[in-house]
Amino acid sequence: MKFHASKKLIPHLVVIVAIGIGLLLTWDWPYETALFPRVGCIVVLGVAIISLVSELVRGRGDEAKLGDGWVSSQPSGDRSLRRVGVVFGWLILFLIGVWALGYEVAAVIFVFLFMKINGKQSWRISILFTVFSFVFLYSVFRLLLDVIWPHGALWGILGL
Amino acid sequence: MIQAAELALAMLFTPIHILMFTLGIVMGLFLGVLPGIDAVFGLAVLLPFCLVIDPTAALPLILGMASITFTSGPIPSILIGAPGTAGSTATIVDGHPMAKRGEAGKAMGAAFTASLIGGLFGALVLTVSVPIFRPLVLMFGSPEFLAMSILGISLVSVLCGGYPLRGVVSAGLGMLISLIGQDPILGVERWSFGVPYLLQKVSIITVALGFFALAEIVDLAIKRTRISVSHSSAGKWDGMRETLKHKKLVLSSSAIGALVGFMPGLGAAVACWIAYAWALIVSKPRSGFGKGDIRGVIAPEAADNASVGGALIPTIAFGIPGGTLMALMLSAFWMMGMKPGPELLTKNLHLVYLIIWTIALSNILGAALCFLFTDYVAKLATVRIEILAPVVIMLIYGGGLVTTMNIGDIIVVVVFCILGWGMKQLDWPRPPLLLGFILGPLIERFYFASTMVYGYKWVTRPGVLVIFALTAICLWVGLRIQRKEAEVQSTGGAES
Numbered sequence: 001m002k003f004h005a006s007k008k009l010i011p012h013l014v015v016i017v018a019i020g021i022g023l024l025l026t027w028d029w030p031y032e033t034a035l036f037p038r039v040g041c042i043v044v045l046g047v048a049i050i051s052l053v054s055e056l057v058r059g060r061g062d063e064a065k066l067g068d069g070w071v072s073s074q075p076s077g078d079r080s081l082r083r084v085g086v087v088f089g090w091l092i093l094f095l096i097g098v099w100a101l102g103y104e105v106a107a108v109i110f111v112f113l114f115m116k117i118n119g120k121q122s123w124r125i126s127i128l129f130t131v132f133s134f135v136f137l138y139s140v141f142r143l144l145l146d147v148i149w150p151h152g153a154l155w156g157i158l159g160l
Numbered sequence: 161m162i163q164a165a166e167l168a169l170a171m172l173f174t175p176i177h178i179l180m181f182t183l184g185i186v187m188g189l190f191l192g193v194l195p196g197i198d199a200v201f202g203l204a205v206l207l208p209f210c211l212v213i214d215p216t217a218a219l220p221l222i223l224g225m226a227s228i229t230f231t232s233g234p235i236p237s238i239l240i241g242a243p244g245t246a247g248s249t250a251t252i253v254d255g256h257p258m259a260k261r262g263e264a265g266k267a268m269g270a271a272f273t274a275s276l277i278g279g280l281f282g283a284l285v286l287t288v289s290v291p292i293f294r295p296l297v298l299m300f301g302s303p304e305f306l307a308m309s310i311l312g313i314s315l316v317s318v319l320c321g322g323y324p325l326r327g328v329v330s331a332g333l334g335m336l337i338s339l340i341g342q343d344p345i346l347g348v349e350r351w352s353f354g355v356p357y358l359l360q361k362v363s364i365i366t367v368a369l370g371f372f373a374l375a376e377i378v379d380l381a382i383k384r385t386r387i388s389v390s391h392s393s394a395g396k397w398d399g400m401r402e403t404l405k406h407k408k409l410v411l412s413s414s415a416i417g418a419l420v421g422f423m424p425g426l427g428a429a430v431a432c433w434i435a436y437a438w439a440l441i442v443s444k445p446r447s448g449f450g451k452g453d454i455r456g457v458i459a460p461e462a463a464d465n466a467s468v469g470g471a472l473i474p475t476i477a478f479g480i481p482g483g484t485l486m487a488l489m490l491s492a493f494w495m496m497g498m499k500p501g502p503e504l505l506t507k508n509l510h511l512v513y514l515i516i517w518t519i520a521l522s523n524i525l526g527a528a529l530c531f532l533f534t535d536y537v538a539k540l541a542t543v544r545i546e547i548l549a550p551v552v553i554m555l556i557y558g559g560g561l562v563t564t565m566n567i568g569d570i571i572v573v574v575v576f577c578i579l580g581w582g583m584k585q586l587d588w589p590r591p592p593l594l595l596g597f598i599l600g601p602l603i604e605r606f607y608f609a610s611t612m613v614y615g616y617k618w619v620t621r622p623g624v625l626v627i628f629a630l631t632a633i634c635l636w637v638g639l640r641i642q643r644k645e646a647e648v649q650s651t652g653g654a655e656s
Contacts, residue, residue: 011586015329022336025351032345036604037336044332051325087381091374091574094557099567103558111550118381119546129547133554140194141558145205150565 012052019045090114102152104142108134168513171216172521180217184224185522189529191225192232195242195373195552195559198365199229203488207495215496216514222492223518226485227279228526230428230465234271234457235530238264239540240387240552242373242559247428247464249368250436253591254449254456256376259387261452265538269399270454271461272530274410277403278462279523281414282421282469283516289473290505290512303618305423306606307627312430312599314631315437316592317638324639327592330583334596335603337362344605357568364429366560366569367597370576371590374556378581380545387541387548396534402454409439413459414466421467424474427483428467429598433591435463441637469519476500476512 023041026034090110097106112130115121121129141147171177191202202225210218233244238255251271258267313331320327340351341361352358380387403410413435420431439459440449449456472489474480479500481487493500498511505512540548560573583590610618618624 008586011582011588012329015333019336022351029348029350030346032608033343033348033350036600036607037339037350040332040336040339040600044329044336047325047328047332051329054325083382083384087378088578091378091553091577094553095567095570095574098557098561098570103561107554107558111554114550114553115546119544119550121546125547129551133551137554137558140190145201147562148565149561150567 009052009055012048012055015048016045016052019048086118090118098152100152100154102155103149104134104137105152107137164509165513165517167510168517171510171514172220172517176214176217177220180213181220181224181518181522184221184226185228185525185529188225188228188522189232189526192229192244193235195236195240195244195369195555198233198245198485199226200484200488201562202226202229203485203492207488207492210492210495215498216511218492218496219511219514220518220522222489223515224522226489227465227468227519227522230468231272231275231279231523231526232530233464234275234461235268235537236373238267238271238457239537240373240548241376242552242556243365243368245428245464246364246368247432247467248460249364249372249429249594250432250460250591251457251464252372253436254451254453256372257450257452258454258457259538259541262541263452264387264541265395265534266399266402267452267454267457268534268538269396269531270403270457271399272396272527272534273400273403274413274458274461275465276523276527277410278414278417278465279468279527280520281411281462282418282466283520283523284469285418285466286469286472286519287513287516290509300423300623301613301621302606302609303614303621304623304627305426306603306610306618307624307631308420308423308426309430309599309602309606311627311631311634312426312434312595313603314634315434315638316595317635318437318440318641319433319591319595320589323587323589326587327589330589331592331596334593334598335600336596337367337593338597338600339604344601345608355568357564357566360564361601362572363563363569364594364598366563366572367576368594369556369560370573371580371594374553374573374577375580375584377545377549377552377556378577379584381549384545386543386545395538396531399454400531403458406455406458409442409455409459410462412442413438413462417463417466418470420463421470422473423470424480424483426602427471427485428464430602431463431467432460433595433598435459436591437634440641441634446641465523469516472515472519476504476515 019041023038023045026038026041029037094106094110097110100106101109108130111133112126115126115129116123119126141149172181187202187206188199191198203222206222206225210222213221229245230247233248234251234255236242236244237248237251238259241252241256243249243252255267255271258264313335316327316331317324320330338361341359342349342352349359416435416438417428417431420426420434421428436456436459439455440446443449443453443455471483471486475486475490475493477500479490481490490500498504498508556573557570560569561567563569580590582588583593614621
């Protein structure tokens with residue numbers, strides 16, 4: 001029997017470990033609370049193990065080629081780890097920005113910095129889109145919809 | 161009855177009503193386009209006005225707004241893969257690949273036409289149901305809702321696109337994630353690890369925003385490419401023609417939407433997926449689904465809009481809201497002094513017809529307005545990603561944060577973005593996870609409600625048996641589709 005180990009098996013292992021831990025955590029729960037999570041965990045765990053074994057035995061390299069809506073069908077081009085890290089880094093920085101500065105301030109700074117540094121756009125375009133973003137956010141969310149965004153944690157720490 | 165309908169129509173065409181109606185439609189169109197912000201949000205904003213405006217004027221305002229968000233909702237789903245409303249999540253699967261191919265205009269034309277027909281169908285169903293509201297609602301109970309939810313989850317068999325086992329795992333994961341928080345029976349916390357944010361259920365909107373929209377934008381930003389390199393000449397009129405060509409699919413999907421919308425707790429988010437799976441079952445060839453098949457846009461959009469008419473039936477007849485939107489609608493009715501139930505159906509029948517006329521007319525006007533701007537909106541798909549990404553990411557974060565105004569909303573968006581992007585790279589089907597996430601809590605709630613009231617005899621109810629038979633057919637067809645896909649792929653593999 002030939003085994004086909006590949007990086008595509010990693011998600012199976014992650015799922016099996018995560019669901020295994022999840023199942024253990026249900027142990028002390030009352031019957032009504034635990035029924036669905038426990039049944040769900042056991043079914044998913046079983047199917048994930050079957051899937052892992054079948055892919056180990058058969059390999060999936062030559063199988064289904066699906067569309068973008070289901071999964072990726074296009075080669076991702078320049079998908080080096082560095083670019084992946086940079087883009088996700090921007091997302092995390094924006095998230096921290098929202099927590100520290102509040103959504104409106106963080107959004108404006110994010111749009112400008114992303115365009116200028118990551119997008120390498122001109123000063124004119126970067127400033128233009130930053131101003132547009134601010135006007136849009138303020139007029140739509142603040143004035144029209146009366147949305148009050150949560151304050152940034154930093155302002156609380158500084159007593160502002 | 162005819163007199164009441166005529167009176168309602170005459171009321172709708174007085175200046176104050178036209179003004180309120182127009183305001184509602186413009187607001188609805190706008191809200192539907194903003195990712196993550198839907199009619200629930202709009203209704204919450206408008207609710208205080210219901211106290212001060214005359215009820216007959218407030219109805220066109222709130223219903224015009226609520227109906228139209230469903231029409232403009234597919235715009236962000238198609239363009240950037242971000243659902244405008246929960247009912248547009250299934251549209252992403254084929255609508256966004258169409259936009260990537262430069263066919264955003266065609267996809268939107270099809271979506272608006274299907275939405276219009278679906279909306280009118282829903283209004284028609286509501287009209288026809290008025291005399292038989294009571295027996296109709298009493299026919300269905302929690303066992304039927306449970307059976308319908310099980311039918312929904314069985315559709316994973318057609319949604320897993322050639323990876324049946326991965327599809328089941330994906331759907332199971334979605335169900336398990338949806339169970340995080342307090343359990344609905346005893347209120348005991350599950351897998352929330354003492355984090356207050358996780359005690360409440362995670363919203364489908366934040367999950368879909370991260371899982372599809374942000375994951376797509378991140379992928380484009382990594383590749384440094386735009387959504388669509390070219391802009392196809394196939395425009396909105398082609399989309400409209402294609403929709404009219406598939407009239408059987410549009411009507412059957414509208415019927416599914418009205419039926420699912422009618423069942424409390426299910427709603428547009430479930431209806432769009434069932435209709436999508438229905439399109440997969442009845443269409444031939446199926447190879448284009450998931451890659452930008454227009455039928456994958458038509459079916460969910462028709463069902464999405466039709467669900468509004470269906471959801472209003474239990475709301476008007478018994479004051480039973482089918483979901484958050486209908487619960488808010490019910491609050492608005494009460495605030496306006498309208499009492500849903502026999503009194504509304506006898507003494508104030510003209511108000512029921514005002515609701516029906518408003519839904520019908522707002523669907524026509526909304527679709528016309530959307531059509532008007534389609535060509536301009538479709539060009540957004542060709543904007544460079546360096547410019548589009550920061551603005552779209554800003555909107556996605558904003559749409560996520562609006563859900564509960566907690567930083568946890570954005571953390572959920574980012575976590576699901578990582579999960580969605582990872583699944584996309586590793587060839588794991590994503591739609592089943594979303595379907596599992598939507599249906600998980602419903603199955604649990606309806607299961608306990610059914611067994612508490614009927615014991616295990618709920619299984620033998622005629623309605624349940626019919627729906628179970630449909631489930632078996634769906635599973636059988638789904639397995640056949642998987643087998644055929646495997647055969648085609650193995651033949652293709654051998655040839656290449």
